[in-house]
Amino acid sequence: MAESWPELVYRNLKEAGITQMAYVPDAGHSQLIKLFEADPEVEAVSLTTEEEGVAMLGGAWLGGAKGVLLMQSSGVGNCINMLALIQECRMPFLCLVTMRGEWGEFNPWQCPMGQSAEAALRGAGVYVQRVEQGDDVPETVRAASLLAFNSNRPVAVVIAQRILGIKNFSK
Template sequence: MLLDSTDVIYNGLKNAGINFIVSVPCANLKKLLNLIDDDDDIKHVPVTREEEGFGICAGAYMGGMKPAILMQNSGVGNSVNVLASLNKLYNFPILMIISHRGTFGEGVYGQIPMSKATTKVLDSLDIIYHKVDNPNDAEEIVEKAWNLSKISEEPIALLFDINYWKRSVNDEKI
């Protein structure tokens, strides 16, 4: 069976033991959200705003859960305050799976300005991030990112650009 770029993210979340996911919809995350919804071992809470999701994940972590948030990079801009004054200040680990819109190959012009700002915002908040380009590495990267988040007790972001979602495992084309 040929795995696609979404399948390996899902497998990485499962291998990491992530059992609580908050999400804000994005077209690139649609299949991943469906896989999560069908998984009885993962509690999924859809939200309308990312900063709300970060607060919910902090509470879930205090309740013994292993949280992640699935979001579009535009939500990074919406979440600066909660990331700085809750997650970073009080050492809440959370894995951020980010659909990085506005990168090379993007078809929606309005996504480009926040794309340019995304890594700068993460840098300014001193949040470690990794750009995941190759689905062949994604499963392991997701698992390692959660482990780093747990050990460092802070948010870790994984950025998946527009071209990532178009690839399959063992597909060498970009």
């Protein structure tokens, strides 16, 4: 049986040397979160807000470790001010953003940040690599991790909501 894109992403991140993973619980990342939480070599930290993850990954890098932040597009706005830390200190930063507010969204509160997440990240100096097809996620994450950790740059992989499917909590 072929591996799912979250399983391939997990393997690519492990090969990249990721030993810390920060996240705000998210259904779109649930399989990837479970894989990291089950790994005794990775410190998986559930956050109360996404900007905590920016600081955590900065501290991880200063301590010689590599990390990744998993969040939804709604959390991008919470990180903008903290991303100045990454820019000013020229730290590598890797985050995976599952999109909301686009493909068949049922929750109108997700739409404003969903429509502006990529522009907000770019405005904060983050390299954005958007993925529209599930098969492209693993290789894009691999390339993004190389860019982030080889050049000390902030990189976000934006995973289109279409890949995750339409959420419907009314049923």
